[in-house]
Amino acid sequence: xxxxxxxxxxxxxxxxxxxxxxxxxxxxxxxxxxxxxxxxxxxxxxxxxxxxxxxxxxxxxxxxxxxxxxxxxxxxxxxxxxxxxxxxxxxxxxxxxxxxxxxxxxxxxxxxxxxxxxxxxxxxxxxxxxxxxxxxxxxxxxxxxxxxxxxxxxxxxxxxxxxxxxxxxxxxxxxxxxxxxxxxxxx
Amino acid sequence: xxxxxxxxxxxxxxxxxxxxxxxxxxxxxxxxxxxxxxxxxxxxxxxxxxxxxxxxxxxxxxxxxxxxxxxxxxxxxxxxxxxxxxxxxxxxxxxxxxxxxxxxxxxxxxxxxxxxxxxxxxxxxxxxxxxxxxxxxxxxxxxxxxxxxxxxxxxxxxxxxxxxxxxxxxxxxxxxxxxxxxxxxxxxxxxxxxxxxxxxxxxxxxxxxxxxxxxxxxxxxxxxxxxxxxxxxxxxxxxxxxxxxxxxxxxxxxxxxxxxxxxxxxxxxxxxxxxxxxxxxxxxxxxxxxxxxxxxxxxxxxxxxxxxxxxxxxxxxxxxxxxxxxxxxxxxxxxxxxxxxxxxxxxxxxxxxxxxxxxxxxxxxxxxxxxxxxxxxxxxxxxxxxxxxxxxxxxxxxxxxxxxxxxxxxxxxxxxxxxxxxxxxxxxxxxxxxxxxxxxxxxxxxxxxxxxxxxxxxxxxxxxxxxxxxxxxxxxxxxxxxxxxxxxxxxxxxxxxxxxxxxxxxxxxxxxxxxxxxxxxxxxxxxxxxxxxxxxxxxxxxxxxxxxxxxxxxxxxxxxxxxxxxxxxxxxxxxxxxxxxxxxxxxxxxxxxxxxxxxxxxxxxxxxxxxxxxxxxxxxxxxxxxxxxxxxxxxxxxxxxxxxxxxxxxxxxxxxxxxxxxxxxxxxxxxxxxxxxxxxxxxxxxxxxxxxxxxxxxxxxxxxxxxxxxxxxxxx
Numbered sequence: 001x002x003x004x005x006x007x008x009x010x011x012x013x014x015x016x017x018x019x020x021x022x023x024x025x026x027x028x029x030x031x032x033x034x035x036x037x038x039x040x041x042x043x044x045x046x047x048x049x050x051x052x053x054x055x056x057x058x059x060x061x062x063x064x065x066x067x068x069x070x071x072x073x074x075x076x077x078x079x080x081x082x083x084x085x086x087x088x089x090x091x092x093x094x095x096x097x098x099x100x101x102x103x104x105x106x107x108x109x110x111x112x113x114x115x116x117x118x119x120x121x122x123x124x125x126x127x128x129x130x131x132x133x134x135x136x137x138x139x140x141x142x143x144x145x146x147x148x149x150x151x152x153x154x155x156x157x158x159x160x161x162x163x164x165x166x167x168x169x170x171x172x173x174x175x176x177x178x179x180x181x182x183x184x185x186x187x
Numbered sequence: 188x189x190x191x192x193x194x195x196x197x198x199x200x201x202x203x204x205x206x207x208x209x210x211x212x213x214x215x216x217x218x219x220x221x222x223x224x225x226x227x228x229x230x231x232x233x234x235x236x237x238x239x240x241x242x243x244x245x246x247x248x249x250x251x252x253x254x255x256x257x258x259x260x261x262x263x264x265x266x267x268x269x270x271x272x273x274x275x276x277x278x279x280x281x282x283x284x285x286x287x288x289x290x291x292x293x294x295x296x297x298x299x300x301x302x303x304x305x306x307x308x309x310x311x312x313x314x315x316x317x318x319x320x321x322x323x324x325x326x327x328x329x330x331x332x333x334x335x336x337x338x339x340x341x342x343x344x345x346x347x348x349x350x351x352x353x354x355x356x357x358x359x360x361x362x363x364x365x366x367x368x369x370x371x372x373x374x375x376x377x378x379x380x381x382x383x384x385x386x387x388x389x390x391x392x393x394x395x396x397x398x399x400x401x402x403x404x405x406x407x408x409x410x411x412x413x414x415x416x417x418x419x420x421x422x423x424x425x426x427x428x429x430x431x432x433x434x435x436x437x438x439x440x441x442x443x444x445x446x447x448x449x450x451x452x453x454x455x456x457x458x459x460x461x462x463x464x465x466x467x468x469x470x471x472x473x474x475x476x477x478x479x480x481x482x483x484x485x486x487x488x489x490x491x492x493x494x495x496x497x498x499x500x501x502x503x504x505x506x507x508x509x510x511x512x513x514x515x516x517x518x519x520x521x522x523x524x525x526x527x528x529x530x531x532x533x534x535x536x537x538x539x540x541x542x543x544x545x546x547x548x549x550x551x552x553x554x555x556x557x558x559x560x561x562x563x564x565x566x567x568x569x570x571x572x573x574x575x576x577x578x579x580x581x582x583x584x585x586x587x588x589x590x591x592x593x594x595x596x597x598x599x600x601x602x603x604x605x606x607x608x609x610x611x612x613x614x615x616x617x618x619x620x621x622x623x624x625x626x627x628x629x630x631x632x633x634x635x636x637x638x639x640x641x642x643x644x645x646x647x648x649x650x651x652x653x654x655x656x657x658x659x660x661x662x663x664x665x666x667x668x669x670x671x672x673x674x675x676x677x678x679x680x681x682x683x684x685x686x687x688x689x690x691x692x693x694x695x696x697x698x699x700x701x702x703x704x705x706x707x708x709x710x711x712x713x714x715x716x717x718x719x720x721x722x723x724x725x726x727x728x729x730x731x732x733x734x735x736x737x738x739x740x741x742x743x744x745x746x747x748x749x750x751x752x753x754x755x756x757x758x759x760x761x762x763x764x765x766x767x768x769x770x771x772x773x774x775x776x777x778x779x780x781x782x783x784x785x786x787x788x789x790x791x792x793x794x795x796x797x798x799x800x801x802x803x804x805x806x807x808x809x810x811x812x813x814x815x816x817x818x819x820x821x822x823x824x825x826x827x828x829x830x831x832x833x834x835x836x837x838x839x840x841x842x843x844x845x846x847x848x849x850x851x852x853x854x855x856x857x858x859x860x861x862x863x864x865x866x867x868x869x870x871x872x873x874x875x876x877x878x879x880x881x882x883x884x885x886x887x888x889x890x891x892x893x894x895x896x897x898x899x900x901x902x903x
Contacts, residue, residue, distance in 0.1 A: 019262050019272040023300060067493035068485060080268045089269035096263070098485065101299055109266045115480065131479055136501040144508055151475040151511070158874045167874070172476050179481040186486050 007031055008046050020096035027092070030187065034091050037062070046088070053085035064185050069134035070114055077113045098185040107183050108173045112166050124163035125149050314338055318750060324492050326708070326753065327499055333710050334746070336773050340721055341742045343452060347445045347728065348735035354441040355732050356414060358432055362422050383648035386418070386656045386800035404671060405578040406664040406731075407561075415667070417730045418660040418801035435803035435813050439792075442729050446785060449725065453777055460771030478503055506607060513606040532603050542595060543621060546588040547628045553584045554632040558654070581665070582672035585625045589719070593618045593712065612772070615711050619776050622719045623783050626669075626726065630787045633662060638795065649796030657801035659730045659791065666727030666734065673720050674741045681748050685756040705758045713749070717742070718776050725784035729791065 005028055008016075016027050035042045037058050056075045065071040078094040079086045086094075096102065097110050116123055117130045128149045132140060140148070156164050156172045164172070173179050262272045262281075275281055310316060315338055323331035402408030412419055425432040482500050487493050520528070560577045576583070596617050600610050637658045640651045655661055685706045692705050724738040793811045797804040804810040818829050831837060 015273055015276060016269075018276060019269050021263055023297070063488045067487055067490060069483060069497075080270070093269045103264060106264055106266055111480070128479065132504075135479070135483060136497060136504065139501045140504065144505070147508055147511065148475060148479070148504060152479060155474075155476045158871045160871070160875055161878065169480075171870075173480070176477040176481045178477055182481045182484045182486075184485055 006045060012046060012048065016092065020092055021099050021101040022092070022096060030092055030095060031088065033062075033187070034088050042088075051087070053081070053087045054091075056084045056086060059086055059091070064187055073114050073117065077110060095185065095187050098183065099187075100180075100184050104173070104180060105170070107180070108170045109166075111173070111179075111183055112169045115169075122163040122165055123169060125153070128152050314341070315746065322750065322753065324489060325495075326757075327495055329710055330708055330753070332770055332773070333708075333713055334750070336714065336770075337717060337742060337746050337749070339456065340717060341739055341746070343449060344721075344724060344735045344739040344742065346452075347448065347724075348733075348739055350445050350448065351441055351728065351732045351735060354437045354444075355420065355434070358425055358434055358437065359414065359420055359422060362425050362434075366427075383652050383799035384805070385652075386798075401574055401578065404575065404668070406667040407578075411660060411664070415731055415733050416660040416663045417732075418657040418798070420732075420803050421801060421805070423803065423806070433817065435806070436817050438803050439810065439813050441732075442788065442792075445728060445735075446725070446781070446788075450778075450781060453774055453781065457771055457774035457778060460774060474507060475504075478507070510606055510608060517606070528604055535599050535603055539596065539599065539617065542592060543624065546592065546621065546625065549584055550581065550588070550625055550628045551632045554581045554629055555636065557581055558633070558636050579668060579672055581629055582669050585629065585669070586672065586676055588625055589618075589622050589715075592621045593715075611711065615715070615772075615776070618712075618715055619718065619779060622715060623722060623780055626719075626722060627783065627786070629665065629669075630662070630726070633665060634787075634790065634795070637661075648799055650798075652800070655798075657798045658795075659798055659802055662787075662791070663727060663730030663734075666723055667731055667737075669723050670720065670727070670734065670737060670741065673716070673723070674744065677716065677745055678748055681752040681756075685752050689756040706752075706756050708753055708757045714773050714776065717745070718773075718780050721777065722780035722784050725781060726787055729788050 007028060008031070013024055013027060016022070017024065020027070022030065031046060034054070035044065038054055041054065042052055056072070056079060059075060060066065060071050065074070068074070074094070075086065076082075076084070078090050078097075080090055081087075097106060112123070115127060115131060117127045118124070129145055132145055132148060153162060153164075156168050158168050158171065262276060265272060265275070267275075315334075319331055319334050319338070322334055398408060402410055406415065410416075420434065420438060422434050425434060478500065482503075484496065487496055557577055557580045593614065596614050600614055603610075605613060637650050637655050640653075650658055689705055692700050720738070720741070724734055727734045791810065793809060796808060797810045799805050804813060807813055807816065818826060821829070
């Protein structure tokens with residue numbers, strides 16, 4: 001269909017459509033969102049060469065992310081340059097992975113990275129403790145936190161090394177019925 | 188897994204072990220893991236991609252794993268950044284892939300989006316969709332499940348009403364307007380005495396205004412001979428030209444249809460919930476992981492909802508931990524303690540039974556009293572309130588019993604020392620039993636009234652025709668009264684109990700009131716209320732074809748009352764009801780009500796002689812005889828076949844066959860379970876094997892490398 005937009009070239013839109021699960025309209029809408037976060041920095045027309053990046057603090061102000069206890073780690077995982085800045089590509093990638101059309105193995109891959117707080121490629125006891133703190137605040141006693149960590153390891157750790165590797169995590173996710181519906185942001 | 192620079196790290200045992208081992212990525216199992224299609228896993232919304240070969244990241248592999256296969260597939264399924272994907276897309280390999288494999292991605296995506304928009308449009312037609320969504324946002328999924336259950340009942344009752352309307356009421360309307368030829372149902376006077384066919388309204392001497400109100404609320408007087416009750420449908424055959432419509436058969440079949448329809452619909456919904464809860468209870472290994480890793484809904488944007496989610500997650504975790512502790516405690520019990528607990532439980536169950544008997548006796552006595560008073564009041568009109576109270580006495584007693592007994596059960600169960608989840612379920616089961624049994628006792632007492640006479644007065648007609656010239660209508664009236672009273676009670680409680688409570692708590696600053704707090708919405712008790720109402724509707728529809736319509740309106744009103752009361756008077760529960768297994772549980776409770784509702788109907792149809800003065804079954808001895816009479820009119824061969832199917836010679840082998848199938852399925856399920864357990868053990872074992880082998884291999888290769896460098900140094 002003929003497009004009247006002048007933000008992207010046709011070639012760019014095609015590229016994005018192949019790389020993400022979004023349609024043309026959605027990509028345009030996402031660019032508007034990205035632009036509205038910092039109108040003075042982000043140009044109206046998309047310029048692939050320019051190195052436009054927004055700081056993560058700005059993006060975490062978005063209503064979709066603000067209330068999420070994991071939003072900081074999510075943004076860090078998807079920001080490629082590891083300098084707490086996100087380009088539009090990263091922005092698009094993040095919402096593409098978190099949309100509902102993404103297959104499970106891809107979501108599991110990124111979820112593993114999000115939940116691995118100390119970035120050692122395992123979800124270990126300390127990671128689970130951090131998760132619990134984020135999920136429930138300080139409401140659980142130390143003993144309860146310990147119990148929960150033990151239960152989680154008992155349930156998920158297949159090879160018995162006391163932490164969850166990616167294989168363990170992926171197997172566990174296939175048996176978690178809620179994962180696909182909760183690891184999903186509507187935008 | 189993305190391969191970063193392999194960094195040495197110390198494992199727990201202190202051995203030297205590369206945490207990210209290139210060997211790991213060479214394993215065939217890893218290759219097949221990333222090669223595995225996503226079809227069939229997770230949600231069924233996933234599109235069925237062609238076997239997708241994941242393209243392993245070029246930049247990171249350039250360090251030396253060129254021997255790895257580089258298979259190309261849909262870009263959007265690669266776990267790399269978009270810049271990377273753009274680079275891959277521009278590479279010549281991808282171009283050749285595009286030539287050889289037709290990228291169905293865009294088509295699939297368009298189709299997926301289209302299906303999604305269609306589903307969204309259809310779901311926007313759902314009744315009360317936005318209301319329920321609001322409720323879920325503010326109060327959580329437990330309360331939301333109650334409201335979706337209510338919506339389901341509205342739909343069910345509406346469909347039953349449509350069924351009765353088209354099969355029974357519409358033909359009757361047509362016949363009363365004398366559009367077609369109708370034959371009234373007449374009973375041959377040789378069969379039955381004349382006095383049985385007499386059915387006239389007792390004429391009151393004074394027709395006062397308030398008698399109209401009483402009639403409206405109790406279904407007597409001007410309402411008795413209307414479409415509302417069984418007694419009105421006195422027509423037998425409607426014929427127009429060659430078309431004959433057997434109304435008595437239609438009435439009977441409509442009853443069977445609505446029972447079967449309710450059964451299938453409820454079972455269908457229950458099965459969906461059962462699969463979920465069965466998997467969850469079977470795979471007990473998942474509850475904690477599921478809550479932690481898939482517990483937070485990333486769609487939450489509202490601060491209030493976020494707070495609610497935090498507190499509900501916390502509550503769920505605490506409850507689960509309590510369950511664990513309880514399990515531990517139960518496992519640690521000594522023999523003596525066990526004996527004591529069991530003895531205590533037996534004693535408390537006897538106490539519960541005693542309470543039940545007291546209830547039943549009260550209901551029986553009140554029903555008998557009310558029935559006797561009903562006859563008397565028709566002759567002399569007494570005071571308005573006393574008449575109304577006497578009419579509604581059984582309903583009042585039943586409601587009081589339904590109110591008091593759950594509180595008693597809550598007290599009692601604290602001594603029985605069950606696990607918390609089981610406690611809630613057990614209280615609910617007991618309360619359900621009480622509510623449903625109360626209805627049965629009411630009906631039993633009515634039945635005893637109908638079929639017992641002082642002397643031989645029952646002989647001519649088979650039932651007490653002096654008191655009950657049309658006993659089906661009388662039962663219909665009782666059900667009608669129960670239903671109206673239920674509605675009155677629910678609305679009065681919302682209006683006169685919860686609303687003042689909220690006003691008091693908000694505006695009165697006295698400390699005890701603050702501690703009392705606003706009402707909390709108790710899902711189990713509310714579910715019991717509506718299951719009770721639905722059972723009454725099921726029983727009553729046979730005696731009063733318009734009752735499903737009234738039930739639809741009643742539940743419609745109740746939805747809004749409950750919603751308004753919830754939004755204004757209630758606060759979010761500090762102990763949210765767990766919705767995970769609740770859908771199935773509600774429907775299971777409903778499913779208990781259905782066979783219980785069938786019992787009185789089966790009795791009325793098959794045992795008690797049908798009224799000879801009213802209704803479509805006057806020609807038959809008992810209502811069931813309409814079926815054999817119809818079958819006799821069928822052609823001979825078909826006739827024989829049907830009789831054969833109903834005979835013992837067919838029924839017993841059929842029953843044995845069904846038992847065999849059941850046995851086979853149970854054995855199959857057991858075998859599957861064993862296989863799953865074995866496979867899980869194997870999986871764990873293989874994981875450990877793999878770790879061990881990789882450790883050994885890495886260590887050996889390191890040693891070899893060291894030796895070779897040392898030997899080359901020595902040579903030089």
